[in-house]
Amino acid sequence: MKQHHRLWTRAAAGLALVMSLGACAPLVVGSMVGGAMVASDRRTSGIQLEDEGIELRGGNRIREMLGSRVHINITSYNRQVLLTGEVPTQKDKDYANQLISQVENVRTVVNELAVAPTSSLSDRSMDALISGKVKASMVDSKDIFANAFKVVTERGTVYLMGRVTQREAQRATDLARQVSGVKKVVRVFDILTEEELQALLPPPPKNAAPATSSEAK
Numbered sequence: 001m002k003q004h005h006r007l008w009t010r011a012a013a014g015l016a017l018v019m020s021l022g023a024c025a026p027l028v029v030g031s032m033v034g035g036a037m038v039a040s041d042r043r044t045s046g047i048q049l050e051d052e053g054i055e056l057r058g059g060n061r062i063r064e065m066l067g068s069r070v071h072i073n074i075t076s077y078n079r080q081v082l083l084t085g086e087v088p089t090q091k092d093k094d095y096a097n098q099l100i101s102q103v104e105n106v107r108t109v110v111n112e113l114a115v116a117p118t119s120s121l122s123d124r125s126m127d128a129l130i131s132g133k134v135k136a137s138m139v140d141s142k143d144i145f146a147n148a149f150k151v152v153t154e155r156g157t158v159y160l161m162g163r164v165t166q167r168e169a170q171r172a173t174d175l176a177r178q179v180s181g182v183k184k185v186v187r188v189f190d191i192l193t194e195e196e197l198q199a200l201l202p203p204p205p206k207n208a209a210p211a212t213s214s215e216a217k
Contacts, residue, residue, distance in 0.1 A: 042148055042163040042192075042200050043078055050105050051076040058103045065099055071118045072096055075152050077161040078190050079107035084154040086116045110188050112159065119155060127153040130181045134158055137175045144168050151176075156183035163190045165197050 041048065054076040062072050070092060071085040081100055087093050097111045119127075131153045138146035149172055150161040158176045160169075169189050176185045192200075 042197075047078055050079060054079065054081060054103055054106055058100050058106075061099050061103065062096060066092060066096065070096070072113065073152065073154070074100065075150060075159075075161065076106075077150050077188075078163060079105055080110065080161070080188065080190065081106055081108070082110045082112060082152060082159055082161060082188050084112050084152055084159065086114050086118050088115070090115055112154070112157075112186065114155065123155065126181065127155065130156065130158065130179060133179045134176045134182070137179060138172060141171070141175055144171050153182075156181060157186060158182050158184070159186045159188055161188045163192055163200075165192050165194055167194070 043051070055074050058074040058076070058081065062070070062074070066072070066087075070087045072087065073084045075082040075084070081103075083096060083100060087096060093111065093113045093115055096113060097109055100106060101109050131151045134151050134153070135146055135149075138144055138149060148162050148164055148168070152159040152161070158179075160172055160176060162168075162172075164172070169187060169191065173185050173187060176182055
């Protein structure tokens with residue numbers, strides 16, 4: 001099992017490095033439970049499509065109006081948009097916020113843009129590696145569904161998104177803080193009650209064997 005975990009961590013890190021060649025996109029991977037991939041995205045398929053559309057339309061609008069002098073990443077989860085990256089001036093930061101807030105279907109905007117020089121490729125590669133390590137730590141923990149979270153890292157700050165309970169939010173935050181290279185953890189969650197979470201989860205198979213004490217852990 002330890003060997004499996006090491007292989008998984010290397011794979012996640014490798015995937016993160018590949019993704020770093022483009023924008024600092026959020027890293028989302030499946031969670032392994034009992035050897036099976038668990039699809040645990042808690043958004044409806046319609047909302048997932050809306051989020052993809054928001055990111056696409058928002059990116060187009062930023063490129064058209066602000067051009068290549070800014071480095072802005074747009075991450076939408078459940079129609080809540082997180083802006084990360086760097087812009088030259090406070091005016092650009094405010095304008096980007098205005099542009100994205102006007103995109104169709106956007107519910108709220110969390111503007112975490114820094115007024116600073118554009119980050120280097122090596123900085124973005126390190127951020128992507130950190131995201132991979134955070135996701136791998138979630139998979140290894142086994143007490144939360146890694147695929148219920150989006151992880152975005154910018155300049156060593158880890159942003160966590162998802163529809164999760166307070167318990168899950170705290171557990172994910174604690175795991176992220178333990179990863180080397182993480183300077184700060186910012187939570188951008190939609191908080192669910194435990195009852196709301198149970199309503200979202202699929203019912204267990206009727207013929208499923210009861211979990212053993214080790215599995216329950």
